[in-house]
Amino acid sequence: MSTIVDLRSDTLTQPTPAMRKAMFEAEVGDDVQGEDPTVNRLESRAAEILGKQAAVYVPSGTMGNQAAIKAHTQPGQEIICEERAHIILYEMGMPAAFSGCLVRAVPTPEGMLRWQDITPRLRPASDHYRGTALIEVENTVNIAGGRVYPLEQLAEIGREAKAAGVKVHMDGARVFNAALASGCAVSDIAATVDSMCFCLSKGLGAPVGSIVVGDKDFIEEVRLVRKALGGGMRQAGVIAAAGLVALEESPKRLHEDHENAQYLAGEIRRTDGLRLDPDVVETNILFFTTLPGRIPGAELRLRLKQHGVLVSGAGDRIRMVTHQNVDRAGCVRAIEAIRAELAPAGESQERQAQPVGGSAY
Ligand SMILES: Cc1ncc(COP(=O)(O)O)c(C=O)c1O
The missing domain is CATH 3.40.640.10 (Type I PLP-dependent aspartate aminotransferase-like (Major domain))
Incomplete structure (x- = not known):
């Protein structure tokens, strides 16, 4: 891996x-x-x-x-x-x-x-x-x-x-x-x-x-x-x-991706400052946003990259897609990186969101 x-x-x-x-x-x-x-x-x-x-x-x-x-x-x-x-x-x-x-x-x-x-x-x-x-x-x-x-x-x-x-x-x-x-x-x-x-x-x-x-x-x-x-x-x-x-x-192995997506969804629901959007996760794709006053989604994407965690999305919406080359340990790392980067309210308001092109491949 x-x-x-x-x-x-x-x-x-x-x-x-x-x-x-x-x-x-x-x-x-x-x-x-x-x-x-x-x-x-x-x-x-x-x-x-x-x-x-x-x-x-x-x-x-x-x-x-x-x-x-x-x-x-x-x-x-x-x-x-x-x-x-x-x-x-x-x-x-x-x-x-x-x-x-x-x-x-x-x-x-x-x-x-x-x-x-x-x-x-x-x-x-x-x-x-x-x-x-x-x-x-x-x-x-x-x-x-x-x-x-x-x-x-x-x-x-x-x-x-x-x-x-x-x-x-x-x-x-x-x-x-x-x-x-x-x-x-x-x-x-x-x-x-x-x-x-x-x-x-x-x-x-x-x-x-x-x-x-x-x-x-x-x-x-x-x-x-x-x-x-x-x-x-x-x-x-x-x-x-x-x-x-x-x-x-x-x-035969797609259920692992769905289980990993459920794991990510559960952790995101439990993380203060994040909202799943939509809240329903049925397969291997999930989107979430950061709540107002928190680090903007576009910037969070860039910062996660420094942790070796790559995500996609557009504007403040972040997309994660599970697949055969990301195991559960990788998903745990992604959640740890997100939590490490969630700035306390106020701090993120000084930062500018980076313009990004939407990606949905
Ligand atoms: C829903 C959906 N349809 C079609 C395509 C196009 O597939 P391809 O990238 O092989 O052209 C994609 C690509 O991600 C997709 O997500």
């Missing part, structure tokens, strides 16, 4: 020895021709585990989401999503720039859409507009603190969207965390949507790659969009091999 406690994101995970061995030994071919046996195995296992007809391996969650959006929509059509969705905040404006779609972003208290939030914004095509093509849901919801959609809420969206002739795509970057927290299979979650992109990197720990799942025709279209985006990766079996290990092995 490194001496740095890196809680900035689960995107920082290092490949395990088993992943490195699999990469070394991977059988490869030209995946653009469909001839890489390791990629083919990864795609068919992913489709099987998610309970969908087909799957395609893509270099990143961003490409997976945006290729899916492109495949589901026509320029001028509308997409409904929550206002904190990763697809609109952190994916380079691609729903507009690449797919030419109009996004109708809906504010909700918990970052999660309900059907009643969607219906008033649904628009069938008319003489004046192209209409709603797609509803996008994120599960777990990153910026809302790793919150998990109740399965029935998703099922209702899926049912009603189908009746309205609108597709549903899930940004399931952390869907294995969502399934663990919900006590269901990932295929139960996938069954509520038309397509999903999930990440083999992040909590599952693979060095690179995401998977889009859906029905056969849709996935063939996503494959073409992937090529158009420059995502045809040739002998990609070298990295897909690590993805296969991630897919088969990593979900």
Whole structure:
């Protein structure tokens, strides 16, 4: 375990020895021709585990989401999503720039859409507009603190969207965390949507790659969009091999990350001057703020760095994400560092908060 406690994101995970061995030994071919046996195995296992007809391996969650959006929509059509969705905040404006779609972003208290939030914004095509093509849901919801959609809420969206002739795509970057927290299979979650992109990197720990799942025709279209985006990766079996290990092995250990997040949440609740925001912690992501009169969050982030504790966030909101490369001892160190830096009331008021860019990868 490194001496740095890196809680900035689960995107920082290092490949395990088993992943490195699999990469070394991977059988490869030209995946653009469909001839890489390791990629083919990864795609068919992913489709099987998610309970969908087909799957395609893509270099990143961003490409997976945006290729899916492109495949589901026509320029001028509308997409409904929550206002904190990763697809609109952190994916380079691609729903507009690449797919030419109009996004109708809906504010909700918990970052999660309900059907009643969607219906008033649904628009069938008319003489004046192209209409709603797609509803996008994120599960777990990153910026809302790793919150998990109740399965029935998703099922209702899926049912009603189908009746309205609108597709549903899930940004399931952390869907294995969502399934663990919900006590269901990932295929139960996938069954509520038309397509999903999930990440083999992040909590599952693979060095690179995401998977889009859906029905056969849709996935063939996503494959073409992937090529158009420059995502045809040739002998990609070298990295897909690590993805296969991630897919088969990593979900078994995600509970450790959730337990560590619970530990951190409990200690933060007990620490004078801090507030969890939101108070509910369900998976491996948590946010907290410092109370007025205490050291500003932006400065606390910088000071924690001097203790070898790295966290992310924006403004006064601090984010910590647990993952396979931070153990319980690391979490204990993070709490000790936070407590050591919490200045008594008054002292911090003289300090200026450092401007920081928000990060939410
Ligand atoms: C919820 C969510 N969706 C999508 C992505 C994009 O994944 P990638 O960084 O692989 O493009 C991220 C990245 O952190 C994410 O948190």
